[in-house]
Amino acid sequence: MGKSSKDKRDLYYRRAKEEGWRARSAFKLLQLNEQFELFKGISKVVDLCAAPGSWSQVLSRELYEVQKNPNGQIVAVDLQPMTPINGVTTLQADITHPKTLQRILDEFHGELADFVCSDGAPDVTGLHDLDEYIQAQLILSALQLTTCILKPGGTFVAKIFRGRDIDLLYSQLSYLFEKVICAKPRSSRGSSLEAFIVCLNYRPRPEWVPKLELDKSTEEFFEDANIGKSKNLEFLDLPNDERVIAKFIACGDLNDTDSDATYTLEGRREVLDPIQMPTSPPYKQALEMKRRGALVRNK
Structure with missing residues (x-):
């Protein structure tokens, strides 16, 4: 979180700096919890x-x-x-x-x-x-890994963009979890399509052993899981019983800060330093080239 941003008058943005969070997204996980x-x-x-790490900070x-x-262990x-x-x-x-799956399992000693x-996103x-x-x-890529490392009864939470065919994703998730809920934290802007899918009580599919392979697409990975039509994007006109409408819940205190509003700070405004400087900013290479004199503007 830098000193200058279009969000500089967003109080969640400022509160994140004041409370030591690397990004305002920390409040989204806190409100979901x-x-x-x-x-x-x-x-x-x-x-x-996970980068820059605000959710890891919360955890x-x-x-x-x-x-x-x-x-x-995190x-x-x-x-x-x-x-x-x-x-x-x-x-x-x-x-x-x-290899990433194996590294995680090694950290958890097989648990x-x-x-x-x-x-x-x-x-x-x-x-x-x-x-x-x-x-x-x-989300499907994250779900692939999740089915390999999440214990029965576990929880999966992911950011989604609500669109016309989001219920197809709800449908697939409902085969794997007992409850699938779409949640909108107060700290997530109402003007954004962003929401979070909260999937409770993981239920592994009977006789299906998920196996992460480098040359398999997400479609092929879930092909044998029997969680609805694998090629769902080719079958958008599904019967009503194959479409699922997830419950929608707004999270967070209604009296809390409005994430779509801007506020005038009382008195003299103190400029807060970033909690975490960028580790690999896109402009880093350009700065190094400039120092070496290798960055020349064409006339």
Whole structure:
């Protein structure tokens, strides 16, 4: 979180800096937990698409400071590097790669996770249909890994973009979890399509052994799981009994900060330093080239 941003008057943005969170998204997980008690009884946790690490910060505080759980373990995975967080094992890895699955299982000494979450999202293009499709594929990739590492009865939470055919995803998830709920935290802007799918009580499919393979697509991975039509994008006109409408719940205190509003700060405004400097900013290479004199503007 830098000093300058279009969100600089967003009070969640400022509160994140004041409270030491790396990003305002920490409040989304906190508000989801207030509604669903996601952290109750958890010990082994996997945070997918974790950078810059605000959700891992929340989980670290919960397991080690609030619960004081001596057996707690948190593994955070992202393609981007992450600055270390107390009690969190960070893996710079691809969530679709079998080696990543094995590295997580090695960290847990072969045991399975109680809770898997993903706050990942693509760089949005503004083309809603494309953004929704890419996000759905990202969720399915996270779900692939989740089915391999989540214990029966466990919980899966992931960011979604609500679109025209989101109920197809709800339908697939309902085969794997007892309850599937769409939740909108107060800290998530109402003007955004963003929401979070909360999947409770994982139920592995009978006689299906999920196996993560490098050359398999998400369609092929779930082909034998019998969780609805595998090629669902080719069958959008499904009968009503194959479509699922997930319960929608708004999370967070209605009297709390409105994430779509801007506020005037009273008195002199203090500029707060970033909690975490970028670990691999896109402009880093350009700065290095400039120092070497290799960056020349064409005349």
